[in-house]
Amino acid sequence: MHTDHYELTMLQAALQSGAAHRKSVFEAFARRLPDGRRYGIVAGTGRLLEGIANFRFGQPELDYLRRTGVVNDETLEYLAGYSFSGDVWGYPEGEAYFPNSPVLIVESTFAEACILETYVLSVLNHDSAIASAASRMITAAGNRPCIEMGSRRTHEESATAAARAAVIAGFDSTSNLEAGRRYGLKTVGTAAHSFTLLHDTEREAFSAQIAAFGPETTLLVDTYDVEAAVRTAVDLAGSRLGAVRLDSGDLVAQAQWVRLFLDELGNDRTRIVVTSDLDEYAIAALQSAPVDSYGVGTSLVTGSGAPTASMVYKLVSRTDDAGVFTPVAKAAKNKTSKGGRKYALRRLNERGTATHEIVGIGRPSEDDGNDRQLLQQFIKNGELLPGWTGAEGVQRARRRHADTMRELPAVVNRLQRGEAAIPTIYEED
Amino acid sequence: MHTDHYELTMLQAALQSGAAHRKSVFEAFARRLPDGRRYGIVAGTGRLLEGIANFRFGQPELDYLRRTGVVNDETLEYLAGYSFSGDVWGYPEGEAYFPNSPVLIVESTFAEACILETYVLSVLNHDSAIASAASRMITAAGNRPCIEMGSRRTHEESATAAARAAVIAGFDSTSNLEAGRRYGLKTVGTAAHSFTLLHDTEREAFSAQIAAFGPETTLLVDTYDVEAAVRTAVDLAGSRLGAVRLDSGDLVAQAQWVRLFLDELGNDRTRIVVTSDLDEYAIAALQSAPVDSYGVGTSLVTGSGAPTASMVYKLVSRTDDAGVFTPVAKAAKNKTSKGGRKYALRRLNERGTATHEIVGIGRPSEDDGNDRQLLQQFIKNGELLPGWTGAEGVQRARRRHADTMRELPAVVNRLQRGEAAIPTIYEED
Known part of the structure; x- marks a missing residue:
């Protein structure tokens, strides 16, 4: 019952x-990108689609609604039989979006589509915020792998969704086991400071970890003195020591001397993992340091300053009594909503670089060969179309993200605040 | 399986x-408050305690861990039999906290306590961030009720937890039905712009809503022209019209003329609800306007600039081979962790106003009558003590929040950035 009270009162x-039975088209879109961002990344679609296909009101929920009098018996009866039977289109997961991109389009009766509002927005707003932040971190990290480890800084279920969104945007792995289980993601992790503190000496702790996982493990070397810890680690694991992890202090300087020290000790293949409250800016600052991978937590799961994508879900068209679709839009002064069912194209130049986001009402103008259709169908007459959900959906979205990033202009690589990388243009036929 | 990979590798x-069988004391605390905040509010404890009491590894989770080789058979066997058998103390939910307040203390074997790390932090960090923001909004709103309506801007499960945390911090109600069902919260909601747009005219939409819910309903009057909408609303509902909702534009100016207009029409008892992207600062700015209640969304569920409480979960004491507890702490330069099992007191002056947060190791000095004990026991030998969870827990936490706020110095009413309202002092015996 991921539904707001007003959706059911509207339904009633x-x-x-x-x-309630008028055919309606709802559109999810963001009026603007988070302050200073050049682009956003759509995420959450795969898990949203599964959720829509399974959206039901169970007996405990119906009992609650009856007992509290939220809605009347006729409405309860409707809810008891609810199952989405309409169509859903949208930007494929992993795709970039811009202001007013029609990221998701839901077409069904008003009754069926209206009560999905909160659920659609919760999933897209959360997951897209994470993927959008993650994408910038991946750009900042270049070829160095990033590891998602922010579960502890966000709600336990958001954590799983955040890990999924991060991997779509190019993260290599996650610390979150449930995300690994649900979506087939690679999980990683070794030990915290508490493991070292649990033992009487750091040497005992390292020995226990190596005994359990072999010398290729990653040892956390900043519980007491980093230099002593690195020496102990190499002493115990030898040249096969997998990695050392640094989680505090001046990471650039530390990574530099730890690298030299490891090399001196003959451990030139031992990697250095850094983890302390990194965001895209800290990662960029570490690019000149001899670091092998980045563990990112808080800033990832909180969207690095933009914890929600601020998408809205608006009725843009509905049938009248004659069954004819009529575009509709709110007339408030400071919000420009365009009524009518949209199409969306990414316009590319002759080198294949994106130049415009084209959002239009009606039929697209003749394709000149350089426009890429953005909308895909996900659900048809209530049936989930294959390939968008589950572990398969995540991998597909990850590829889409990588492809999209290659197509966008180079300005998306800048971390500084600025305008959207490509302008959104409205076309009307 | 709200567990990070490294908790299981440490366990193994x-x-x-x-x-693994050494008795251990873990402590959850925040090293600092979010930038500029005067205080934080503990939330999530009730749902966390239920989660700890029910923390298990089911067959699908164990199968996953076996298949992926995250841990070995001995560890899987341990996990299959897992059930928390230790003790948990902490600040009661709704209580204020300050830097280094020991918000939660978990005592058990290392094995049992270590694998709760991610779950404990996810719940406390998320829910406390929301409650801390909500508390400031409630202060800004004075006697005017606040309604939580941010579900759509955050993950669907965070939404339910956020509604719960908001009510603990004094919110009157929520739009989130699932939160209403789980925690017995009051839910509210009427209609969105889509409901008006669905109908051929605003008059038809208002008529339908009044027919379904009576004239006491709240009508959304800014889809087209506010003045015309208010006139239509009063025309249809008469003097019993419950409220009008304003969701866009200059809310202060608009509330003023809508109030005058309603009064002119004889609707002096019709309330004005405002909802457009409010935060504590916007609420404060609206206090001089004739507004009856505030609907708050995005800024609430994203913690109004501080989406996580940044609490950490640290091993502070554990037994040695002789079974004697030994305080432990990481020795990193820029992180001051104090080892040892803590007590916590709020020191009050003769007028009953809080002056210090006393955190000590060992036994508290003699109580001078003005110190309030902060730590309560929640779980004893794995058994949940009564009163902290479910709907009862929420109401208790709400009272605790109200009581605590009365006790804190007046500086907590200031929205401007500043230092913690009371200093945290370490005592050692």
Whole structure:
């Protein structure tokens, strides 16, 4: 029951007026990107689609709604039989989006589509915020792998979704086991400071870890003195020591002398993992340091300053009494919503670089060969189309993200604040 | 399986070294408050305690861990039999906290306590961030009720937890039905712009809503022209019209003329609800306007600039081979962790106003009558003590929040950035 109270009151009033059965088109989009961002990345679609296909009101939920009088019996009866039977299109997961990109389009009766509002927005707003931040971190990290380890800084279920979104945007792995289980992601992790503190000496702790996982493990070397810890680690694991992890202090300087020290000790193949409250800016600052991979936590799962994508879900068209679709839009002064069912194209120049986001109403103008269709169908007459969900959906979205990034202009690689990388243009036929 | 990979690798290595069975004390605390905040509010404890009491590894999780080789058979066997059998103390939910307040203390074997790390932190960091932001909004709103309506801007499960945390910090109600069902919260909601747009005219939409819910309903009046909408609303509902909702534009100016207009029309009892992207600062700015209640969304569920409470979970004491507890702490330069099992007191002056947060190791000095004990026991030998969880726990936490706020110095009412309202002092016996 990921539904806001008002969706059910609207449903009840619309059932009463008869308008509930009008065919309706709802669109999810962001009016703007988070302050200073050049692009956003769509994420959450795969798990959202599974959720829509399985969206039901169970007996405990219906009992609650009856007991509290949220809605009347007629509405309860409608909810008891609810199952989404409409169509859903949208940007494939992993795709870049810009202001007013129609990221998701839901077409069904008003009744069916209206009660999905909160759920659609929760999933897209959360997951897209994480993927958008993650994508910038991946750009900053260049070829060095990033590891998602932010579970502890966000709600336990958001954590799983965040790990999924991070991997779509190019993260190599996650610390979150549940995300590994649900979506087939690679999980990693070795030990915290508490493991060292649990033992009487650091040497005992390292020995125990090596005994359990072999010398290729990653040892956390900053519980007491880093130099002594590195020496102990190499002493115990030898040249096969997998990696050392640094989690505090001046990481650039530390990585430099630890690298030299490891090399001196003959451990030139032992990697250096850094983890302390990194964000895309800290990663960029570490690019000149001899670091092998980045563990990212807090800033990733909180969207690095933009914890929500601020998408909205708006009715853009619905049928009238004659069954004819009519575009509709709110007329408020400071919000420009365009009524009508949209198409969306990414316009590319002759070198294959994106130049515009084209959002239009009606039919697209003749394709000149350089426009890429953005909308894909995900659900048809209530049936999930294959390939978008589960572990398969995650891998597909990851490829889409990589492909999209190659297509966008170079300005997306800049971390500084600025305008959207490509302008959104409205076309009307 | 809200567990990070490294908790299980630590477990395995500690089972191997034998240290897994050492008695251990873990402490959850925040090293600092979010930038400029005067205080934080503990939240999530109630749902965390239920989660700890029910923390198990099911067959699908164990199968996953076996298949992926995350841990060995001995560790899997341990996990299959896992059930928390230790003790948990902490600040009661709704209580204020300050830097280094020992918000939660978990005492058990290292094995049992270590694998709760991610779960403990996820719940406390998320819910406390929301409650801390909500508390400031409640202060800004004075006697005017606040309604939580941010579900759509955050992960669908975070949304339910956020609604719960907001009510603990004084919010009147929520739009989130699932939170209403789980925790017995009051839910509210009427209609969105889509409901008006669905109908051929605003008049038809309002009529349908009034027919379904009576004239006491709240009508959303800014889809087209606010003045015309208010006139239509009063025309249809008469003097019993419950409220009008404003969701865009200059809310202060708009509330003022809508109030006058309603009064002119004889609707002096019709309330005005405002909802457009409010935060504590916007609420404060609206206090001089004739507004009856505030609907708060995005800024609430994202912690109003501080989406996580940044608490950490640290081993502070553990037994040695002789079974004697030994304080432990990481020795990194820029992180001051104090080893040892803590007590915590709020020192009050003769007027009952809080002056210090006393955190000590060992036994508290003689109580001078003005110190309030902060730590309560929640779980004893694995058994949940009554009163902290479910709907009862939420109401208790809400009272605790209200009581605590009365006790804190007046500086907590300031929205401007500053230092913690009371200093945290370490005592050692």
